[in-house]
Amino acid sequence: MSAFSHKISLIFAQPSSIFTLVGLLALIIAFLYVKRIHFTTHMLVNVSLMIALSVILHTLRIYNFPQGGSITLGDMVPLILVAFRYGPGVGFLAGFVFGIIDLIQDPFIVQPIQVLFDYPLPFMAMGLAAYFPRHKLAGATVAVFGRFVCHFISGVLFFASYAPKGMSPYWYSFAINGSILLPELIICLIILRFLLIERLLNVKFVATIIHL
Numbered sequence: 001m002s003a004f005s006h007k008i009s010l011i012f013a014q015p016s017s018i019f020t021l022v023g024l025l026a027l028i029i030a031f032l033y034v035k036r037i038h039f040t041t042h043m044l045v046n047v048s049l050m051i052a053l054s055v056i057l058h059t060l061r062i063y064n065f066p067q068g069g070s071i072t073l074g075d076m077v078p079l080i081l082v083a084f085r086y087g088p089g090v091g092f093l094a095g096f097v098f099g100i101i102d103l104i105q106d107p108f109i110v111q112p113i114q115v116l117f118d119y120p121l122p123f124m125a126m127g128l129a130a131y132f133p134r135h136k137l138a139g140a141t142v143a144v145f146g147r148f149v150c151h152f153i154s155g156v157l158f159f160a161s162y163a164p165k166g167m168s169p170y171w172y173s174f175a176i177n178g179s180i181l182l183p184e185l186i187i188c189l190i191i192l193r194f195l196l197i198e199r200l201l202n203v204k205f206v207a208t209i210i211h212l
Contacts, residue, residue: 019153020113023121030092030124037089047086047094050078054098055105062183067162068108069151069180074191076147076184079126080140084133091127099123110158117154122147137189144185151177 058075079098083091099120109115125146132139155173163172 019117019157023113023116026121026124027116030089030096030127033089034093037087043086043090047082047090050082051094051098051101053078055101058102058105065176065180067176069176071180071183071187074184074187076123076126076140076144076188077191077195079123080129080143080188080192083127083130083143084136084139086130088127088130091130092124093127095123095126096120114154114158117150117157122150125150136192140188140192141185144181144188148177148181151181 054075054077057073057078060073061070062073064070079091079095082094099122102123103115103119108118126143128146129136129139129143132142152173155177156169159173160169163169
């Protein structure tokens with residue numbers, strides 16, 4: 001076996017290395033996508049307002065779990081609306097910014113790669129909703145599932161020691177993150193179901209918020 005092949009095998013022998021590479025690749029692809037977008041002042045103001053709304057909703061928590069995480073009043077909805085309005089690239093960027101704000105407000109750091117999978121990547125997943133422009137609720141479901149996958153990976157790799165004795169870290173991460181994100185998904189779908197999404201997306205966010 002060549003030295004190069006041996007080094008590659010060593011990298012892939014550690015699951016955390018594989019997921020780290022996948023996470024970094026997702027970030028690179030997202031930022032390359034964003035670079036193709038022409039930003040206007042109006043767009044930046046609208047996106048900033050929706051991120052701010054997500055931050056506010058994130059503080060309105062219905063329940064805080066003792067092991068970390070919380071159920072909020074639909075903090076993902078504004079980010080999903082950004083993705084529907086401006087496309088996946090802006091959705092990825094808005095999610096990244098919100099993830100960094102969340103990290104600053106409520107940091108829980110085990111190591112750098114865990115930060116990647118618990119803060120920017122999960123909320124960048126909201127940009128996935130934009131790939132389902134005609135099926136808004138399905139798009140929101142895919143976006144939240146993308147967030148779940150990120151947290152699930154983090155739970156398996158970095159929080160396995162919290163699992164009860166004899167319990168698989170996979171089941172532990174699935175149960176913990178599922179109990180958080182399933183109610184979050186239901187709340188998001190209820191809000192989106194009763195919002196006049198098509199009409200809302202066809203007006204200026206700024207004008208709508210001022211009117212409210």
